[in-house]
Amino acid sequence: MLSFDLHTHSSCSDGELSPEELAREAAERKVSVLALTDHDTSSGTERASAAARKLGVCLVPGIEFSTKWHHNGESFEIHIVGLEIDPRSRMLKAAEQAQRERRTSRILGMAEKLEALGFTGITDYFSGMIDQGGMPTRKHLGQYLESHGAGDYASCFNKYLVRGAPAYCQSSWMSVGEAVDVIHDAGGLAVFAHPLRYQRLTGRMVTALAREFKELGGDGIEVTSCGMGPSDSDRLAELSRSLELYGSMGSDFHDRGSEWRTLGKNLFMPSKAVPIWTAGKIADRISEFFGENNAS
Numbered sequence: 001m002l003s004f005d006l007h008t009h010s011s012c013s014d015g016e017l018s019p020e021e022l023a024r025e026a027a028e029r030k031v032s033v034l035a036l037t038d039h040d041t042s043s044g045t046e047r048a049s050a051a052a053r054k055l056g057v058c059l060v061p062g063i064e065f066s067t068k069w070h071h072n073g074e075s076f077e078i079h080i081v082g083l084e085i086d087p088r089s090r091m092l093k094a095a096e097q098a099q100r101e102r103r104t105s106r107i108l109g110m111a112e113k114l115e116a117l118g119f120t121g122i123t124d125y126f127s128g129m130i131d132q133g134g135m136p137t138r139k140h141l142g143q144y145l146e147s148h149g150a151g152d153y154a155s156c157f158n159k160y161l162v163r164g165a166p167a168y169c170q171s172s173w174m175s176v177g178e179a180v181d182v183i184h185d186a187g188g189l190a191v192f193a194h195p196l197r198y199q200r201l202t203g204r205m206v207t208a209l210a211r212e213f214k215e216l217g218g219d220g221i222e223v224t225s226c227g228m229g230p231s232d233s234d235r236l237a238e239l240s241r242s243l244e245l246y247g248s249m250g251s252d253f254h255d256r257g258s259e260w261r262t263l264g265k266n267l268f269m270p271s272k273a274v275p276i277w278t279a280g281k282i283a284d285r286i287s288e289f290f291g292e293n294n295a296s
């Protein structure tokens with residue numbers, strides 16, 4: 001039996017492990033099919049793929065786009081995962097560059113606010129990181145604050161970085177529809193990520209968004225992700241079935257320290273959902289990697 005983890009991060013975005021270390025962690029945790037889905041970049045997929053291959057792990061190249069969803073006059077930040085994308089796609093590269101510019105200007109905007117709050121040097125630190133090609137997220141800001149004596153990571157995040165907090169800046173991400181188009185242009189499948197982890201979305205809004213996502217051409221929805229119980233998965237599997245979206249699952253692994261986001265752990269596919277790894281090019285990749293007989 002193959003085991004799947006189709007949502008993970010490396011140090012190419014805000015994960016702890018390099019793409020090679022991530023591949024090793026997957027092998028150690030007996031994950032057979034691993035997708036690397038860094039925030040707004042596919043830059044680690046080739047390294048992860050080469051390392052994974054040597055360890056007998058099948059690597060699915062992926063990405064996690066931050067997008068904006070407009071609904072009833074409000075906007076919400078929604079994550080859309082692309083699986084089985086071609087990292088060399090021109091349209092994908094252009095989208096990654098545009099997201100990078102949006103992301104870095106937002107992080108520098110937040111750094112500026114933190115600078116005014118007394119964290120001198122933070123702008124230089126993040127400018128340097130960006131100049132070196134790094135991809136800072138709010139997680140890096142939180143870690144910086146923690147390491148500069150502002151309290152532990154979670155309290156720094158809540159005190160300064162959440163929506164409504166003094167250093168928060170809005171971001172201007174691509175739309176959900178744009179993300180779907182870019183992912184399709186790169187040959188991939190678009191997946192609505194961790195539907196129950198958006199604090200401002202009610203159950204009804206999740207359903208409305210899933211429906212709109214399907215209309216925009218979306219292919220799948222995560223029915224199991226970190227911190228979700230069987231009844232949540234069951235509900236999402238029901239939604240995936242009624243909307244004819246494939247079911248996906250992933251830990252959203254970032255680092256070894258996080259107990260409830262362990263690579264490959266607590267992931268299962270409810271029988272109601274049609275697994276996304278049975279679809280098109282992902283299925284082809286898996287059967288080529290493991291041989292026809294193993295691809296179940």
Ligand code: AMP
Binds near residue numbers: 136138139254
């Ligand atoms: P960004 O994409 O720059 O908005 O950063 C989002 C990242 O920050 C997420 O991927 C998490 O790694 C981290 N994060 C988001 N919300 C929280 C939170 N409430 N507490 C701690 N970390 C968070």
Ligand code: MN
Binds near residue numbers: 014039137139254
């Ligand atoms: Mn993250």
Ligand code: MN
Binds near residue numbers: 064079193
């Ligand atoms: Mn996410």
Ligand code: MN
Binds near residue numbers: 007008064252
């Ligand atoms: Mn993620």
